[in-house]
Amino acid sequence: MTASNHDAFRDLSSGTPAPFSLAARSLPVVLGLQFLLAGQALYGGIGWGAHATVGGLVSLPVLALAGYAVLVPWLRGFAWWAGALLVLYLGQVALAANGGAALALHPFNAALLLTASLVLLFKVERRNARCRDTKAS
Numbered sequence: 001m002t003a004s005n006h007d008a009f010r011d012l013s014s015g016t017p018a019p020f021s022l023a024a025r026s027l028p029v030v031l032g033l034q035f036l037l038a039g040q041a042l043y044g045g046i047g048w049g050a051h052a053t054v055g056g057l058v059s060l061p062v063l064a065l066a067g068y069a070v071l072v073p074w075l076r077g078f079a080w081w082a083g084a085l086l087v088l089y090l091g092q093v094a095l096a097a098n099g100g101a102a103l104a105l106h107p108f109n110a111a112l113l114l115t116a117s118l119v120l121l122f123k124v125e126r127r128n129a130r131c132r133d134t135k136a137s
Helices: 018-043 049-057 059-071 073-098 100-136
Strands: none
Touching: 018 049, 018 059, 018 100, 049 059, 049 073, 059 073, 073 100
């Protein structure tokens, strides 16, 4: 997957849109914050309001990543991971909305969501590095 003709490396001269890179960088940070807020809600007595609010804000980078990956031709190499993030996020919302026994899967799905966001971030940063190398040569 490191070949120069891999989909994630298409049209390097076009670069990577800044909002796409920003969304990829911010998503793991916001998801990490979600883990901290969940711990505080469980053991720190702050309530679940902040966790729910930030959970809604997670949709912004997820939708940005999915939208850019589908709409920008040279970012289509990221569509699989961006789509996986979207499906995992929608699953996360559904698990939270159902309550009860479904909530038992909520932390596991959150871990999958964080893992997928880190994989996508790695791939975006690798593309950014290749774009810089292309401009330098």
